[in-house]
Amino acid sequence: MHIYSHPVCLEHRVPDGHPETPQRLQRVLQHLNECGISQQYPILDAPAALEEDILRAHPASHLAFIHAGVPADDTLLTPVDPDTWMGTRSEQAAHVAAGAVVAGVDDLISGRTKRVFCAVRPPGHHAEINSAMGFCLLNSVAIGALHALAQDSIDRVAILDFDVHHGNGTVDIFKDNADVLVCSSFQHPHYPNRGYDVDRYNIVHTPMAAGSRGNVFRALVERDWLPALERHKPDLILVSAGFDAHTEDPLADIDLVEDDYTWVTEFIVDNANQFCSGRILATLEGGYNLDALCRSVEAHLTALSV
């Protein structure tokens, strides 16, 4: 397993009281060290994504918009939308978060490893073709999927998104690209309340009512995602790994526990073994109770590294 991160991801600043803090990643990296995972799998420095990689998912005008959001100095933060902010290092952090996924995809395709985890921020799955929103500037997982499809050996990719929020950005980018299956489980109704009604063969929405527990989540994933994966037969599986459906998370009301993240990871591993020689890349999306986030990431990586 390869784990990517980068110090600049800790330098993407947000206003006081904002849930998507640098401490999220700081605590996760500290926890990976304490539980021995980063001794076994030393953290690799993620490169920045190339412009040509980002331009497969977003137009040049979006890159220019992000660049224009970089404030003049470290005392300033630029609001991008009511939830999304940029400091002096945020653009670079977003480029590295996407670059981690691109580098990890290359590792999978070249056979250097079968499992990749990107411990990065800002998250990406809310970023639409033309919109930074919901803490996200660039859609890292989409950039990685499109980079994979640009390689000769990859014809179909699946993106599995178990963040508690709907992956509206990923849906927006792939709604007219049948080479990419997007499956998203999410609390509904809930933020971002857009894109959940996009009706395409390659887009699978799995809404869950507030208060749903692991048994509901597991049954819905088996009902919705399994037949879709069997139809799609992906050459590569990418995962938007958000851990904010955890019962202790302050941003939503789904009641998953660590064992549910173990279960869904094993489900993904089983499907990857069946369809794509076990090749899986997961990238960090949400997760805002820091203790629950650390325990959930550990459960995810323990099951992923098998």
Ligand SMILES: [Zn+2]
């Ligand atoms: Zn989320």
